[in-house]
Amino acid sequence: MKWSDGESYIEIDTPLAFNFAQCLVFLGRSEQENLHRINDGYLYKLLKFDEEFVLCKIGCKPNSIHIDFPLTSPSKDTREKIAVYLWEWFDLHRNLSPFYEMAQKDTILQPLAQKYDGLRMIGMPDLFEALVWAVIGQQINLTFAYTLKRRFVEHFGERQTFERETYWLFPTYEKIAAISVDTLRQLQFTARKSEYIIGIAKLMAGGELTKESLLQKEDYLHTKRTLMAIRGIGAWTADYVMMKSLHCPTAFPIADVGLHNALKIQLGQERKPTIEEITQIATHWKGWQAYATFYLWRSLYD
């Protein structure tokens, strides 16, 4: 990763096939999102490292991402962590050339790759955030899922205010490990989801589940099995988290309803494709299932 440190700002070199505006479209998909704000072409995100809050104002230049710090100037050590966070958030380490070459020969992906050229996998560097968001999203419509996430963040997350706007941090697993099922039930989480989320928080608080250990697993299936052994994490959630937080390119939530709807639309069919049909279609996507899924999700927001 290449980045330059200007002390009061940082700049991260962007790879080929990167389009900041495309990424902002995806990040702006919900009005209820409270973990970042988009205003006038800039992306605002609150982060915290070692008790140090940092508000980032993120914009783009021709070949780089430029980050200013409107609230306080972070230390050098923190500036490096911010660069790493952004690197992960926008999946900047990945060379997309093979994906676009593959997409060029795929009738479904070809128009999407052209239309959303430069869109990167928008990740979730925080493993706990990815897990909770996935559990929240199980079997409910996205609008309600965002409502639940907003309540969750605003009840248990820390905040900073800048120019009359409030910026939120996702709650920590330490905090959630200590709450009761009843507390989440009051926010209209189901009892089951409350148990899953608190259970996951306790595993992480106890050091039994870490992003580092998951990343150390040998292969896709081993990692997926490890995740699926946790109560509340099935095949869909495991793939979702591997895709968004572990940057696994072969993660493929094949049972995803959004994926089914996107394929139905792209294929111009009256019905959604079956799992067997999707398996067949996806044989072309080998090695890039996560990106294929992500671009299909993106197509739902036009």
Next chain:
DNA sequence: CACCAGGGACTAC
């Protein structure tokens, strides 16, 4: 009012 929603656990066979 019916059906759906970015599923998963649990049970029975």
Next chain:
DNA sequence: GTAGTCCATGGT
């Protein structure tokens, strides 16, 4: 292993 059932609640 897999098919059936329940979970629970808002959106459309």
